[in-house]
Each structure stands twice: as C-alpha cells, then as structure tokens.
Amino acid sequence: MKNTRTPLRAAGKSLLCTTLMATGTALIMAACSSTPPLPREYSQDTLPQAVMVPTGHVVALETRASGVLNYECRPTPSGPYGWVLMSPKANLLDRTGKDVVAYSGPPARWTHIDGSSVVGNQVSVASNGEYNLPLQLSRAEPSTGTGALQNISFIQRIKTKGGVEKTMPCSDLTAGKKVTLPYQADYIFWRPM
Template identity: 45%
Template structure:
C-alpha cells in the first residue's frame, strides 16, 4: 500500500501494515527501497550470530582477513514469538510452517559504524506453501552489530572462526 492509499484510510481504521509499509521506506537509502507495487507481508526481528573465518586475502598470500561464513538467527514477530529462522549459505529465511525463500542481493547501503549494512534482496519463488509464499523482496533494516572482528586475523590464526552477535529487522514484501 502506498502513502496516498494509507492517507485515504480513516484514522480509526489505520492498520499496522499500512503504517509499516509507508514508514519502513521513508528513512531508508534509495538503493534499498522496495519498488512500488509491493506491500509488507510480514515483519520479523532476527536475533542471532554471524560466523567469520580468518583466511588469506584474495590475490595476496601474505595478508589475511575475516571472511563471512554464514548467519544463524531466530526470526521473531513483534511480540517476541519465534515465527521462523534465518541461516545460510545460501541465505535462507524459513517460516515455522516450513515455507522458505532464498534470494539474490540487489543492494546494500551503510547503516552505521559497527553494524551490518542495510540490504535489499530479490526473493526466489518460495519452497512450500505458507508465510513465505508470494514474498518478492526482503529488506534488512534496524541493524545492531554483526560486522567482522576488527583484529586478530593473522597468518598464525588462519582457519580460526569468530562468531559475532547481531540483530536486524527483516521486512518481507509481496506484490500488491
């Protein structure tokens, strides 16, 4: 639902879905905004961790860096009840009903020091029937933490893994 349609609703019938679809986009970088013609189908808060591994930098045998391995998070609804999970690779969002989607990253944008970037993902068709059916885009917003460790990756520690805590809101969108 777009802002114009939301404003047409009587104040007494303004719904959370309407408010969310308008305000979820208002303060976000243009690169991660969902195209017109989509509405919020589900909102979750992912609480979990991201694993990084110390590896040799590409094109350098002597330098090392922390490399993203994968996420593992619980997806909760706004009341704190678990409604799914997020894991990878590949990045997979799975609802408690067994339906799940993977996707292709379209864009990222900075979200603040020490936080993962905002992200826009184009969802692949859902596997199974349920909450993920019809999801076309997924946005990652409201980020806290999750970036690679800032130190400790050396030649001597190649192969070491570090787990970093993070939290993010995942907003699922479907075509109108």
C-alpha cells in the same frame, strides 16, 4: 420521635457504594478487554535509496531478528585476507513477539514455522556504521511450500546492530581463526501487489 436521617443516610451510603463498585468494575473490565493497537505498518521513508523496495510491492511480514554470525579468517577475492561469513543463525519474531522464522545459510534462507521458505540473493547494501552490518536488499528466489513466505519478492535487512568484526586482525598469521558475533536486525518481507 423517630430519627429519619439514619435510614436516609444509610440509603445514600448504599447507593454511593453501589455506584462506585459498578463504575470501578466497568473500568477494570474495559482495561482488561482492550488490546493495544498494533504498531503502524512499516515504512521505508527513511531508508537509503539503495535498499528501498521498488513500487508495486507490499509488506507481507515484519520481523525482528536476534542471532549470531560465524566468521572465519580466509583469503578473499577482494584482498589477501578478511573475515568471511561462514554461517548466520537467527530467530525472527513477528510484530506480536511470536518466534516465526529461522534464518540460516549460506545461501541466505528464511524458513517459516508453517513450512514455507525463501532464499535471498543480495541486490544492494547501504552502510549503517562501522560495527553494524550494512542495511541490505535481497531479491527472493521462488519460494518452497505454501504459507507466509509464499510469493515473497524482496527481503530487506534494516535497523542492524552489531555483527561486524573490527577488533581482531585477519592475516596470513591468523588464517583459519574463527569468531562468532551477536547481531540484531529487522527483516521485512515483501510480495507483489
């Protein structure tokens, strides 16, 4: 007499393997094809009033900067000597991590990889700790070139880390001394609605 359990058992194992392979393949394909959602659009709810952009403007570009600030010990209008910013230099990355804007100065200038650029004039600042650059709001001058920085109205500098010299004295004895400090910040570019 023939044993019928062996063909049924083999068919069951085959069906189970096929089901597991199909399910596993579907899960892997779904995981590989889905992209993570972009972070929530920037909000200025937690910023000091002094650096908030007025209503009637929308975010055009959110960036994160990493760079250096070059200072020189010089006489200043507000006192005898102080660390005077001579030139900033930073690369700004967009929300996807792509290097899209170069920051330089003076005057403060942001140049996008598409050729558009904008110059900013400081409107106000708010403290962000003793060793961090202050938060800043700048009004944009009319931009040059067409592209991502066209029609920008305001530039915010927020989430600053570093960039302030407090450890080296600056006096007539150290006049002319130069120092380069690393810093990080987020720059948010706004345009009218």
